[in-house]
Amino acid sequence: MLRLLLTCTALAGTLSLSAQKLAITFDDLPAHGDMPPTVTRQQIADSILHTLKQQRMPKIYGFINALSVQDEPETLGILQAWHDGGNPLGNHTWSHPDINDLTAEKFLADVDKNEAMLKRFDHHGDHLWFRYPFLHEGDTVEKHRAVRAGLLARGYKIAEVTMDFEDYLWNDPYARCSATGDTAALQYLHDSYLQVAEQYMDANRKLAQQLFGKDIPYVLLMHLGAFDARMLPELLNLYRSKGFRFVEMPKALKDRHYRTDPEGGDEGGGSYTELLMSIRSMDTAEKEKPYAKLEQLCPDGAAAVHDK
Numbered sequence: 001m002l003r004l005l006l007t008c009t010a011l012a013g014t015l016s017l018s019a020q021k022l023a024i025t026f027d028d029l030p031a032h033g034d035m036p037p038t039v040t041r042q043q044i045a046d047s048i049l050h051t052l053k054q055q056r057m058p059k060i061y062g063f064i065n066a067l068s069v070q071d072e073p074e075t076l077g078i079l080q081a082w083h084d085g086g087n088p089l090g091n092h093t094w095s096h097p098d099i100n101d102l103t104a105e106k107f108l109a110d111v112d113k114n115e116a117m118l119k120r121f122d123h124h125g126d127h128l129w130f131r132y133p134f135l136h137e138g139d140t141v142e143k144h145r146a147v148r149a150g151l152l153a154r155g156y157k158i159a160e161v162t163m164d165f166e167d168y169l170w171n172d173p174y175a176r177c178s179a180t181g182d183t184a185a186l187q188y189l190h191d192s193y194l195q196v197a198e199q200y201m202d203a204n205r206k207l208a209q210q211l212f213g214k215d216i217p218y219v220l221l222m223h224l225g226a227f228d229a230r231m232l233p234e235l236l237n238l239y240r241s242k243g244f245r246f247v248e249m250p251k252a253l254k255d256r257h258y259r260t261d262p263e264g265g266d267e268g269g270g271s272y273t274e275l276l277m278s279i280r281s282m283d284t285a286e287k288e289k290p291y292a293k294l295e296q297l298c299p300d301g302a303a304a305v306h307d308k
Contacts, residue, residue, distance in 0.1 A: 020205075021217035022244040024236075025061045025159065025253040026224050027092055027131060030078035031068040033171035033225040034305045038180035045078040047229040049085045055236055058248045061159065062224070063092035063131040066117035078224075083121040090129035090159055091118060099132065100139040100267055104146035111151070121233070130156040135164075135221075136269035144263050159249060160258060160272035162208065163220040165200035166289060167193070169224030173294050176301030178226075178308065185297050193231055194238060196289055201242060207273040208257075210282065217252035218244075221271075 026048070029039050052060055062082050069076050082089060094113035102110070111130065118127040128152050138144030151158065170193050177185040208216050220239075222228055239246075262272060264279030277283075 003136075019243050019245050021247045021252055022163065023061075023219045023247050023249040024057070024216065024222060025063065025090075025131070025161075025219060025249055026228075027063045028096070028168075028223050028225075029062040029068075029082060029089070029092075030075035030224065031065040031072055032223045033168060034175035035226050037304055039178075039226060041072070041146035042077055043073050044226050044229045045081055045224060048224065048232055049081060049087075051163075051229075051232045051236070052087070053085065055233070057246055059238075060087045061090050061129060061249045062087060063090045063129075063159065064114065064117065065092050065094060065096045066114050067095040069117065076177070079121060088126040088129075089118055089121055089128055091115070091156065092131045092132060093133055096133045097142065098134055099136045099147065104138075104150065104181050105149055108150040108154075111154070111156075125155070128155045128157065129146045129159045131159040131161075132269070134269055135161060135271060136267075137275065138265055139267040141263055141265035144242050144265050148261065148263070153159060157250075157253070159219070160253065161219050161221040162216065162272050163201065163204045163218040165197045165270050167197070167221075167228055168223040168225060169289065169291065170227045170231075171223065171295050172305075174230070175296040175305045176298035178206050179301035179304035180298050182298050182301075189227065189297070190231070190295075192290055192294075193227065194234060197235060198238060198242070201239070204271070204273070207271075208279065211273055211276055211280075212257050215245065216257045217255045219249055219252050219272075 030045065033040065033043065064079060069079070079089065091111060091114050093107075093110045095110055097107065097110055099107050121127075139158055155251065170189055174186070174189055177189065181226075204217060204218065208214070208218075258272065260276060262275035262279055266275055266278050269275070270278070
């Protein structure tokens with residue numbers, strides 16, 4: 001995933017605030033992460049869809065893992081609501097496997113298994129966009145090429161990511177802290193979420209500047225989680241305040257800078273720009289996020305979340 005050293009203070013004065021295009025996408029439909037007590041997955045999805053409609057967002061791609069519907073049949077309604085809201089669905093594999101753990105053939109079989117659910121909602125080919133789980137595109141050059149060739153033969157285009165702050169990190173602690181009612185912890189989650197999002201907004205733009213000498217249309221990775229639903233209005237306002245305007249993902253990915261295949265074979269994976277930097281032997285640095293603190297917040301809430 002991301003391997004960035006945040007140098008946002010220095011970047012703030014160098015990056016232009018001219019209107020930049022940004023496409024937002026959501027992974028792990030219809031079910032992601034833990035939920036606070038009394039909150040359902042349908043409510044999480046409905047909240048996100050309400051915000052998207054209220055803020056007049058363009059069509060937003062949601063990438064699905066249909067295994068979730070098998071495990072939680074009631075979540076089929078989430079995919080229906082997403083579709084009914086005019087938002088396309090894309091392929092994120094059936095069971096969200098790590099490509100590093102499978103052969104190319106078995107990975108592509110998992111992609112194929114997801115097709116039946118996608119075609120249930122799409123008869124026009126809108127679903128033929130693919131997002132790699134964990135942003136892992138193959139731990140060897142040979143596997144990367146075999147999977148990429150298989151996807152292209154099936155008609156898929158790759159839904160690359162160029163803006164990411166690992167939003168999913170906040171969803172499980174939010175469920176735990178909601179269960180305990182820890183207002184100080186909830187405030188920390190709120191503040192740190194926006195702080196890290198802003199820091200990585202600048203850091204991801206810096207990667208594009210290093211690679212291309214300019215900004216490009218960006219694609220933001222998010223997840224269908226409970227805290228994402230709560231924070232989405234503020235997050236969208238943050239991006240707008242920084243000069244971004246929202247576009248549909250296919251429009252962003254038409255940009256010529258997305259035409260390179262990052263086929264270096266990288267076990268750690270990463271965003272499109274990170275993978276390009278890796279194969280070009282350009283330096284990236286370790287990511288800085290409050291991993292330990294987020295993991296340790298509100299431990300007493302774990303039982304309430306998992307036993308409901």
